[in-house]
Amino acid sequence: MLDSDALSDxxxxxxxxxxxxxxxxxxxxxxxxxxxxHVPQAAIPQIAAALTLSKAEVHGVVSxxxxxxxxxxxxxxxxxxxxxxxQAVGADAVxxxxxxxxxxxxxxxxxxxxxxxxxxxxxxxxACGPAAMIDGRLVGRCDEAVLAEVAK
Numbered sequence: 001m002l003d004s005d006a007l008s009d010x011x012x013x014x015x016x017x018x019x020x021x022x023x024x025x026x027x028x029x030x031x032x033x034x035x036x037x038h039v040p041q042a043a044i045p046q047i048a049a050a051l052t053l054s055k056a057e058v059h060g061v062v063s064x065x066x067x068x069x070x071x072x073x074x075x076x077x078x079x080x081x082x083x084x085x086x087q088a089v090g091a092d093a094v095x096x097x098x099x100x101x102x103x104x105x106x107x108x109x110x111x112x113x114x115x116x117x118x119x120x121x122x123x124x125x126x127a128c129g130p131a132a133m134i135d136g137r138l139v140g141r142c143d144e145a146v147l148a149e150v151a152k
Contacts, residue, residue, distance in 0.1 A: 010035055011043050015050045029068055038069040074109040074116040076150040079133040083122040086129035094130050097144050115150045
């Protein structure tokens with residue numbers, strides 16, 4: 001865990017690396033998340049000041065795009081498709097059973113830090129639904145067995 005000075009210094013480096021870039025907010029936020037595993041709340045005022053944006057504008061972008069995290073993810077990230085094609089083949093039921101088994105809801109991480117559960121809207125496996133992504137690896141025709149892969 002970084003102290004506030006180290007965090008501020010690293011954010012300053014990221015901001016400097018993006019100086020002069022047109023429309024820099026999204027690339028900056030991606031770089032911050034790459035550096036810290038999430039976009040720390042403490043980074044928002046510094047980013048806002050550097051870009052002459054309000055803190056609310058920066059926070060709005062972070063909260064709008066579901067690829068940005070406001071807290072660190074678990075050791076495994078399980079993304080379940082929520083699109084209509086997957087819903088048509090039982091994704092809602094699978095998601096409900098997985099959420100119950102993990103004891104968490106969307107955008108949450110298990111208390112032991114093992115799994116973060118995220119909804120996504122189409123993974124491009126429509127013919128193989130329900131679809132999931134486990135730590136960046138696509139899985140078709142998923143069921144509760146995906147939990148075995150994130151139980152490690």
